[in-house]
Amino acid sequence: MFVQLFSIFWRYWSLIVPTTFITYFVSNKYRYGLAKYPGPWLAAYTDWWRFFDACGRQSEKTFQEIHRKYGDIVRIGPNVLSFADPQALKQIYGLNKGFVKSDFYPVQQASVEGRRLPSLFSTVDEGYHARYRRCVNGAFSMSSLVPYEPLVESTLAVFLKQTEKLFQNTGKTCNLTRWVQFFAFDVIGELTWSKRVGFLERNEDVDGIIDFVSSFLDYAGPIGQMPILDLLLKKNVIRMQLQRWGLWKTTFPATQFALDRQAERENEMNIIKQKGIGALKDVSQAESQENRGIDLLSKFTQAQFEHPEIMTNDMVLTTSLSMVIAGSETTAISLSAVLYYLLQNPRTYSKLLAEIDQAVLDGIIENREDCIVSWTASQKLPYLDAVIQEAFRLHPAAGLILERIVPAQGIEIMGERIPGGTIVGCNAWVLHRRREVFGEDVETFRPERWLEAAPKQLREMKATMFQFGAGARTCIGKNISLLEIYKLVPSLLRRFQLELVEPEREWTTLNAWFVRQLDFNVKFLQRQK
Known part of the structure; x- marks a missing residue:
């Protein structure tokens, strides 16, 4: 036969x-029952369309273009729909809707010795996510910002000092995107392990960690469009088994850094794991740790003490590692966006400086020699808040849709009955340019829109903002990122005068899942007060 x-x-x-x-x-x-929805013709037949679009590194522009052309619901794959209407946010990302993350996310899982390390961000198991998040939620709450501020301030002081030494005093051009990325990585090191990685002091990519994260995201963006490719490439069964046998020793540089930091604090973490964080006060060898405050590694290990049935060693490692990868990249992108749009709009720059200077005169901002602005003071600067919100609006970090899978029974989204199993999602670059929400001038950087809006419109604007995601899977590190941004921007502007090297030239962006900026070169001058 x-x-x-x-x-x-x-x-x-x-x-x-x-x-x-x-x-x-x-x-x-x-x-899949999606034939009636319009979109690029090839996308209806194969996911290779969105794979190659992601390889082009300009997907945020593609999404804006196809929604302008085809409307609020666009088919971008045989079983994938992109939604542009803000009403879809609550329906897709709202609590208890039954949606789960797609296989796009496990592509971004690190591995150690042949074991996957599912993080809060990358896990698709909602039950696991809920248990995991309950263990560490307290470490990321708004109330936790107070003890974290000295750690951020410590790194900010080094950042300002090194900026003066390396750029202001020498007149050298600064690649500002790279420089704030160094800051963001060192802050995460300080917050997580009470130890900066050393990017700022050395003015270099320590151990190639940043280049690794960039290449990791370069891979995750396109491969995430066709996750089966990940099972053939980096997570194939042969490679994973060889890792388990110790015959293929490949550990991500960022993972190795996290492992090294935990090894340095092994004795201290064992005490917390067995007796709780309060036991450190009774151990002489840990007394030196007490003065630096409670960092995130200590809090994650305390969660292991409190929830040993849930919080494992791998989960502590993964949570720390997630801080390095997601916590630094997105914050650096947002900082770059704020500073770029300020420099591209001199009137806005001058207006913000005037608000900051007046706040110093009024005693709202402490007139410190190092020019560092406190978190509390930054929250009393309405124009600063408007500038940051407008930068978030025009340049959100994520450049692809945040994918979710429709529950098996199907669900109604924007009046349309969507079949179960369909992958759906929204793109922040599309939502943030809705004219009926933000006004006709959506392509213009105009912070005043956040101050002029009537209360009802302002609520709608805030509800449409998607830079940190939405619902139960909102970025858990959101508050830490805001702490960094709201402190660095006014502190930097108080201390230096910034000038674009080529003011007539727009920067280039590269969408590797997160939309990184290139060609953002500035000069730092001493500010004339």
Whole structure:
């Protein structure tokens, strides 16, 4: 029988092979029940369309273009729909809606010794996520910002000092995107392990960690569009088994850094794990740790003490590692956006400086020699808040849709009955440019819109903002990122005068899941007060 089948195939392969492919692609168009939704023609037949679009590194522009052309619901894959209407946010990302994350996210899981390390961000198991988040939620709450501020301030002081030494005093050009990335990484080191990585002091990418994170995201963006490719490439069964046997020793640089930091504090963490964080006061060898305050590693380990049935060693490592990868990249992108739009809009820059200077005169901002602005003072600067919100609006960090899977029974979104199993999502770059929400001038950087809006419109604007995600899976590190941004921006502007090297030239962006900025070069001058 087998011989006969093989003989038939061999004789008619030139007909069988193309017929099989055509049948497969045509069935993709119709079998998911999405044929009525418009979109790029190739996207209806294969996910290769969105894979190659992501490889082009300009997907945020693609999403804006296709929604302008096809409307609020666009088919971007055989089983994928992108929604542009802000009403879809609550329906897709709201609490208890039954949606789960797609296989896009596990592509971003690190691995150690052949074991995947699912993080709060990358896990698709909602029950696991809920248990995990309950363990560490307290470490990221708004009330936790007070003890974290001295750690951020310590790194900010080094950042300002090094900026003066390396750029103001020498007149050298600064790649500001790279420089604030160094800051963001060192802050995460300070917050997580009470130890800066050393980017600022050395003015270099320590151990290639930043380049690794960039290449990691370069991979995750396109591969996440067709996750099966990850199982053939970086997480194939042979490679993972060789790692378990110790025959393929590949540990991410960021993972190795996290492992090294935990190893340095192993004795201290064992005490917390067994007796709780309060036990450190009774141990002489840990007394030196007490003065630096409670960092995130200590809090994650305390969570392990309190929830040993949930919080494992791997989860402590993964949570720390997530801070390095997600916590630094997105904050650096947002800081770059704020500073770029200020420098591109001199009137706005001058107006913000005037608010900061007046706050110093009024005693709202302490007139410190190092020019550092406190978190409390920054919250009393309405124009600063408007500038930051407007930068978030025009340049959110994430440049792809945040994918979710419709529950099996199907659900209604924007009046449309969407079949169960469909991948759906929204793109922040599209939502943040809704004219009926933000006004006709959505492409213009105009912070005043946040101050002029009537209360009802302002609520709608804030509800449409999607830079940190939405719902139960909102970025857990949001408050820490805000702490960094609201402290660095006014502190930097108080201390230096910034000038674009090529003011007539727009920067280049690269969408590798997060939309990084290139060609943002500035000069730092001593500010004339």
